[in-house]
Amino acid sequence: MYLFISLKYRQFLYLDQNLICISPSLPQLYVEDEDYESLRQSIDDYNNFNMIGLATKLATHELLEFRRISAYVYRCHKKWSKSIELSKNDRMYKDAIDTANESADAAIIEDLLRFFCKKDEKECFCAALYTCYSHISPDVALELGWLHGYHNFIMPFLIQNLRHTHVRLNELETRTEPPKEEGANQDNIAGTYGNLGGFNNGMLMLENGGGMMPPPMPGNVAPGMVDMSGFASAQMTPGMVPNGGLMPPNGGMMPNGGGMPAPGIMPTM
Numbered sequence: 001m002y003l004f005i006s007l008k009y010r011q012f013l014y015l016d017q018n019l020i021c022i023s024p025s026l027p028q029l030y031v032e033d034e035d036y037e038s039l040r041q042s043i044d045d046y047n048n049f050n051m052i053g054l055a056t057k058l059a060t061h062e063l064l065e066f067r068r069i070s071a072y073v074y075r076c077h078k079k080w081s082k083s084i085e086l087s088k089n090d091r092m093y094k095d096a097i098d099t100a101n102e103s104a105d106a107a108i109i110e111d112l113l114r115f116f117c118k119k120d121e122k123e124c125f126c127a128a129l130y131t132c133y134s135h136i137s138p139d140v141a142l143e144l145g146w147l148h149g150y151h152n153f154i155m156p157f158l159i160q161n162l163r164h165t166h167v168r169l170n171e172l173e174t175r176t177e178p179p180k181e182e183g184a185n186q187d188n189i190a191g192t193y194g195n196l197g198g199f200n201n202g203m204l205m206l207e208n209g210g211g212m213m214p215p216p217m218p219g220n221v222a223p224g225m226v227d228m229s230g231f232a233s234a235q236m237t238p239g240m241v242p243n244g245g246l247m248p249p250n251g252g253m254m255p256n257g258g259g260m261p262a263p264g265i266m267p268t269m
Contacts, residue, residue, distance in 0.1 A: 027054055036065040043073060052077065064090060075099045080108055088115065093124045101132045109135050117148045125150060129157040 030039040043051065055073035058066045067090055074083035080103040087096035093116075100109045109132045116125040129141055138161050145154035 031058070031061070031066065034063065036063070036069060039066075040069055040072070043069070043076075059086060064092075068092060068095065071095060071099070075102065078103075080105065084108065084112065093121065094127075097124070097128050097131050100128070101135070104135050106135055106137065110140055113140070113144055117144055117150070120148075122150060122153050126153040126156065129154065130160075133157065133160060 027039060027042065030036070030042065051073050055070040058070035058073075061067055061070070067086060071083045071086040071090075071092070072095075074080075074086070080099055083099045084096045087093070087099065096112060100112045103109075109128070113125060113128055113136075116122075116128060125144075129136060136157070138158065141154050141157050145151055
């Protein structure tokens with residue numbers, strides 16, 4: 001008796017929560033009444049029926065909107081190639097582009113791009129490049145644009161691709177650069193070694209908390225300091241002895257390394 005219910009109340013036949021399979025005659029009633037909007041809404045809300053069978057019947061319907069519903073049903077069931085083929089036959093290129101993008105299949109998208117090139121649909125080719133941007137290899141877009149003279153139509157895609165690549169490289173460099181604190185520590189260490197002068201330009205002062213002292217002049221060692229530089233013995237002025245003493249004549253050596261004779265020994269006159 002449900003067949004006699006007004007179309008206004010037919011949606012109640014789907015029952016609550018889509019738990020019970022509806023009668024297959026209800027979608028057929030929408031088709032007979034050419035109510036494609038209600039049929040489309042019922043497909044979105046309830047799918048517990050033979051949708052593939054419905055799509056097969058609607059694929060050859062005389063009305064375009066019902067053929068679009070057929071392609072939509074195939075798209076919902078991930079039958080991408082079948083859906084795109086129906087859309088191409090009806091020149092519903094936007095539906096075909098959206099279906100190809102939803103498939104995320106590079107081969108399907110490339111086939112659609114080649115179809116647009118074959119049909120000389122420049123605008124659709126450009127729209128497909130923009131919509132399916134994340135699934136298209138740049139070399140494929142460049143090749144097709146070069147072969148068919150679509151240089152102006154591939155430029156938006158190439159500009160977007162170059163911009164995306166530039167941003168990703170900057171992010172990669174930011175993530176892989178060394179921490180700034182580590183670099184600062186290395187600079188501090190290098191500066192410390194530079195202040196020490198490589199240990200060759202001066203003598204460390206151990207008294208009074210350390211520090212640097214300029215190298216002593218030959219034969220001029222400060223009192224109380226030990227000359228460890230080796231300059232005094234290597235560059236001593238003739239006639240001079242360490243600590244300012246005089247060299248004895250004839251190259252003689254004074255005992256104890258000083259200018260005075262040792263106790264009990266008189267110098268020879």
